[in-house]
């Protein structure tokens with residue numbers, strides 16, 4: 175038994191008394207029209223990419239952001255010039271690696287969101303991206319450790335199951351690792367699960383919430399459909415919904431036929447996640463959303479589950495609640511896979527001679 179029954183029992187007890195409304199509630203609100211005064215700096219690393227551009231635009235529109243720094247190895251000043259003509263209070267600028275661009279973008283950042291890297295092509299798994307993206311994330315996190323050691327770092331670059339442990343090891347080497355401030359973005363899995371459940375039940379997606387746990391690749395993604403109130407699924411539907419949530423990214427990769435992976439839905443998900451972090455940083459209470467974080471809920475040292483965010487980032491890693499028999503099985507199957515992907519990320523930094 176890989177997931178200790180003690181842990182599962184503890185999760186079930188605590189989660190059953192945990193109000194459903196709190197679970198990933200934040201996935202429902204985009205607040206372009208709030209009047210909140212904010213003075214928060216957000217840096218997007220990889221801002222000229224398929225995800226980076228729409229993600230940067232959403233942050234430019236957000237009342238939570240006063241300063242937006244767009245960093246990329248290509249075309250960041252152009253993206254920033256374009257965004258700067260949108261009439262919002264948020265000041266925006268862009269920089270490339272030349273002339274200390276990374277340092278300028280990171281200095282004073284409260285939140286750094288990282289979609290830099292290479293996306294999947296048809297036939298590639300997220301793991302195939304490992305070698306390229308591992309090196310990109312390592313370099314960028316070294317910059318964060320030096321220039322903004324107190325910022326919250328939200329990693330989108332895949333494979334998230336490995337890039338988050340890579341980031342943690344780099345931060346540890348610089349003596350600035352704080353597990354509350356390092357998160358892998360799994361919100362797209364939640365967004366997809368909500369959409370697919372709503373379609374299957376004929377519901378409005380805004381009324382649907384789904385907790386998605388585990389990791390962020392294939393079978394390591396585990397949507398907990400048994401916790402969706404009032405939903406009626408046949409066994410076949412449940413299986414199909416689970417597989418579609420786990421491999422939803424492949425649908426997009428295939429449909430884009432070589433032109434990349436999910437960008438627009440990912441930008442939406444990344445923004446939702448990031449804006450909620452900013453709201454929590456300024457003291458808004460009750461911000462709970464799923465994230466891939468350092469965790470002791472299972473034997474995997476990093477695990478996605480609902481997390482309560484506050485003024486310092488992840489204030490509490492919450493239990494994931496009761497599981498059906500099928501979900502318990504799936505959880506046991508995913509843990510060894512997740513542990514091995516975490517180990518690969520850790521080794522990339524700690525034992526680089528193996529790569």
Ligand code: NAD
Nearest residue numbers: 220222223224225246247289290291292293330331332362
């Ligand atoms: P893209 O190729 O369109 O954009 C990536 C951007 O990163 C490019 O502009 C590139 O110039 C930039 N970049 C590369 N190396 C860099 C470096 N060292 N410093 C700064 N910028 C650098 O790719 P995309 O479609 O935007 O995807 C980006 C990443 O996000 C990929 O790894 C992809 O797999 C991942 N992704 C994650 C999720 C998720 O749910 N977490 C979903 C979709 C895609």
